[in-house]
Amino acid sequence: MEEMIINQSLRQAVAQPSYAEAVSVIEEQIRNKSYRKLREIAEVIPAPDLAAIFGELEDRDEPILFRLLSKEQAAEVFVELEAETRERLIASFTDRELSEILSELYIDDTVDLIEEMPAVVVKRILRSSDPADRRVINQILNYPKQSAGSVMTTEYVRFIEGIDVEAALTHIRRVAIDKETIYTCYVTDKDRHLTGVVTARELLTSELDTPLTDIMERNVLCVNTHDDREEVARVLNKYGLLAMPVVDSEGRLVGIITLDDAIDVISEESEEDFAKMAAITPTETPYLKASALSLFLSRVPWLLLLMLSSTVSGAILSGFEAALPAVLVLFVPMIMGTGGNSGGQSSVTVTRSISLAEVSFSDLPRVFWKELRVGILCGVSLGVVTFAKVMLVDRLMLGDDAITLTVAVAIALSLTVTIIVAKMIGAILPLLAKKIGLDPAVMASPLITTLVDAVSLVLYFLVSRSVLGL
């Protein structure tokens, strides 16, 4: 059994993890009070897996297992736990235990913890923190929510100009234990102004008596505490860095953002875009953990909004019915649907390009021209297919006499015009939204489809009327 869990965590890391078996083994050991065996089992399970296992343990077993972990493992697991589990664990801790675990956490993880705990727990956390840490934590908490300052860590390796490689290596050896990364180190003057960056690779491959200033890179990419965290994450990733220094308005080094935090920011933002494009209010709770009520609340406002706006299309359709030959109604779902899909294609493409910083508002003319050509290509080709299909299938095969050549032309031409217009709307709205400070992803959502639905119907109405000479 034990063997099994270990193997699972070792070789089959790639397989879909199923924790049910591990959970039942662990609960059995707890019931048998075989704590030594339990510790041996837990020891070899990687922190993210152990955190997932905690998520499925019975509440009263959580503190028992947690107390058995080594200090380091406990901290690693704690960072990965769900908010509710952390809150329950903290409630079970003595003040001394809380202090101990906090002293093992990196500052940025403590800040994350504080941000998700209720006020009374936050007070206890701050009281149990080391006074120096407390000052830094409060400072980070003061940065705006989506800023670089709010996600940075202050535990980095800093050298003062003027030392050599040997001194740098000695310094690293002494402070490494408390630093989030030692692979990228920063060089500053005495007033903390950032002047260079040096990697562990360079330190390891240089002669010991080389002055740092000879090997450090002076051309340092850095960001400001108030820069947007999403853009910082993208820059970090773009330049292939393991960490990015954060400076204040005077160019003094105040923190770093590490690649793993940047990856989290990027995936979080992209999952938010997925949610918005599906007309859902983004949440961070994983799907299976979310309650039906919270899923309902994240979905129903959008459905309601879209439903009410779609009544406009209903009103148009009903006016339409009265004024035009009944046969045209048969093609309403096809024209509305194709218009919606065409607009959706453009809006998702443009929105993602905005998110990836590939496109900005100044590209509007290029986007317009590109989508116009794509719209004409799609519109004309689908128009031709529709004309052929209406004439061959609906008129000849199904023998619908109401479909005359003029009706077929009206349908095909309406479709062509609708596709072209839908593509223009889909491409331009996200750029305009971004320009006026709205979220382009919301524009790429069914909101565009709903708008395009109404526009499609009006175009169908107008084009048919003029082709049929009514």
Added chain:
Amino acid sequence: MEEMIINQSLRQAVAQPSYAEAVSVIEEQIRNKSYRKLREIAEVIPAPDLAAIFGELEDRDEPILFRLLSKEQAAEVFVELEAETRERLIASFTDRELSEILSELYIDDTVDLIEEMPAVVVKRILRSSDPADRRVINQILNYPKQSAGSVMTTEYVRFIEGIDVEAALTHIRRVAIDKETIYTCYVTDKDRHLTGVVTARELLTSELDTPLTDIMERNVLCVNTHDDREEVARVLNKYGLLAMPVVDSEGRLVGIITLDDAIDVISEESEEDFAKMAAITPTETPYLKASALSLFLSRVPWLLLLMLSSTVSGAILSGFEAALPAVLVLFVPMIMGTGGNSGGQSSVTVTRSISLAEVSFSDLPRVFWKELRVGILCGVSLGVVTFAKVMLVDRLMLGDDAITLTVAVAIALSLTVTIIVAKMIGAILPLLAKKIGLDPAVMASPLITTLVDAVSLVLYFLVSRSVLGL
């Protein structure tokens, strides 16, 4: 001017980069043949920016600027260039220049290069590679396309068991220049069987005479050459590793996958999902670089497919019109649209959860039960709103006599049933698709909307008929 470009690359890394100015400065220097100045300018521009600048230079200026770069910078920039630019540059290289640049590239980058070049260029590349590299390249090219083997690099630091920290550090110093990372090093027995992993941090903080076996982690997460690269990337990210060892079927270390490559895989896969959900064939070309024709080709097959399938809805609607009171047609866009949106919410949520490995087929009963409750909550609340709206607005305010109490009930009840069914379809289809080996993201696309459209109409028809007693 020069000052400006440097500053841009330094401080304003976060700002939207605009390369137009840099491009015009560089082209001016080329025309003036001020090569020394040009080299000074290029020297301080980070590789990703310089690659973007290459993308906007005139073709004939590319080799001129490229030849001015230092060997290291040239290799860094080369890796970031667009495929066409690389092909043009290779055509301009002498065999000697090609050999030089290839010897600077990491093996995995050479493999990427080979995969995107036409056969004749590939031959030249292989001919110009070092014979030892060529053997490794051919081996990597033989792994299946989406496998861990195909994205791994063979340039990692490997220690043979039995040495101490001092010997390890000396080894690193000697080989670091050619290794993609030196921060995670691997320990094997004499037959290359992976037995442990040791980080540069541990080496730097341990006494020089410590045997490696005392500090190495024996509990090593590793993946097989044939594992799916997407799952490998996710595992690497989950466990917060900088690199993941890849072993063959006998447990021998054959390569590593580094975090930056894993990030690329993850973002590529998530952009593919965005495209599929918008009914677009995914491509890797950035939007502004893609020609109108290629955008057209990636979009039109899906539009055509969806258009043809929407004719089913048209046929249903037309049968509907003949059999039911005309007033009901007014609400068709609202019911179809809300059904589509409800199904879309569920399908996108479930599809992303599948992509993130949070949900698998075995969770089907949980997903079913969750969506059923969410569907009932959404369906009933929107049904109530619709009933109130139809009675108050359409009947009382607009005075539409055709809307009786029974009609309002028929509309509201149809909407409720449609939402519940749409949510079930949206949640279950992606899981079924995954189970039978299809792509769930395609299911989350307008395909589901089109299906739900037809189902909505049928439900509206059936429910109304039975409520109205026709």
